[in-house]
Amino acid sequence: MDHIFFDDWDKLNRTLIVGVLAYVLLVIFLRASGKRTLSKLNAFDLVVTVSFGSTLATILLNKDVTLAQGALALLLLITMQFLVTWSSVRWRSIKSVVSSEPSLLLYRGELLGDALHATRVTEDEVLAAVRGSGIAALDEVEAVVLETDGSLSVVRAPGAGNGSARSSLDPIAKP
CATH class of the missing domain: 3.30.240.20 (bsu07140 like domains)
Structure with missing residues (x-):
């Protein structure tokens, strides 16, 4: 019960340092991947956006996840988003799976x-x-x-x- 509000400075410092670095990496990855990554187009894009937030939170708060693992996870999500959207532009069957019709x-x-x-x-x-x-x-x-x-x-x-x-x-x- 005595660790509800404060545990130690090391954990706070880790959250601060990893948080800033993970945020900077996420912004760099998103800028490099183009505008389409966070566009508001369909349910698939919403899932990817929520996944970014969940991954960032895990990087910040789970001491068992290193910054390198978190960066790889973010890069993997962005790469998968790119591959799915790239494929959906080229093949109608994939587009019909990831997006709906008006x-x-x-x-x-x-x-x-x-x-x-x-x-x-x-x-x-x-x-x-x-x-x-x-x-x-x-x-x-x-x-x-x-x-x-x-x-x-x-x-x-x-x-x-x-x-x-x-x-x-x-x-x-x-x-």
């Missing part, structure tokens, strides 16, 4: 109930995305798509938006 949730102003149910997205979430895009009426929307990263994209209908909200500004805008 889902159409609303088309030409009409909510697609089966798609909403299958993707576990509520009507309110779709409406919020439409409002967040600055659109006030569903008939101004061509489509709402649930993207592979979980975000909702709103596509304005062709010819929608006649600019009527700006008409009162025309006399002010003219010199």
Whole structure:
């Protein structure tokens, strides 16, 4: 019970030194591996990102894991991420395993109930995305798509938006 709050300075020093070095190595590895490593694209990328955090925590707090072992683990995760994404660009079968397809949730102003149910997205979430895009009426929307990263994209209908909200500004805008 007497070691709950403080054990010894050596453990704190190890956490400090290894933590700083592991963090610097992780940043260097991520910068060297490119933007795609931490992109927000699909569930696979989320798993890799969580794995980075878990590995970093293990390096920091587990005295049985050396900095070299931790660095190798981080490098292995980044290498595997690179190989999977590289492969998924070249082979459709691999892409279909690691990423999902976008889902159409609303088309030409009409909510697609089966798609909403299958993707576990509520009507309110779709409406919020439409409002967040600055659109006030569903008939101004061509489509709402649930993207592979979980975000909702709103596509304005062709010819929608006649600019009527700006008409009162025309006399002010003219010199």
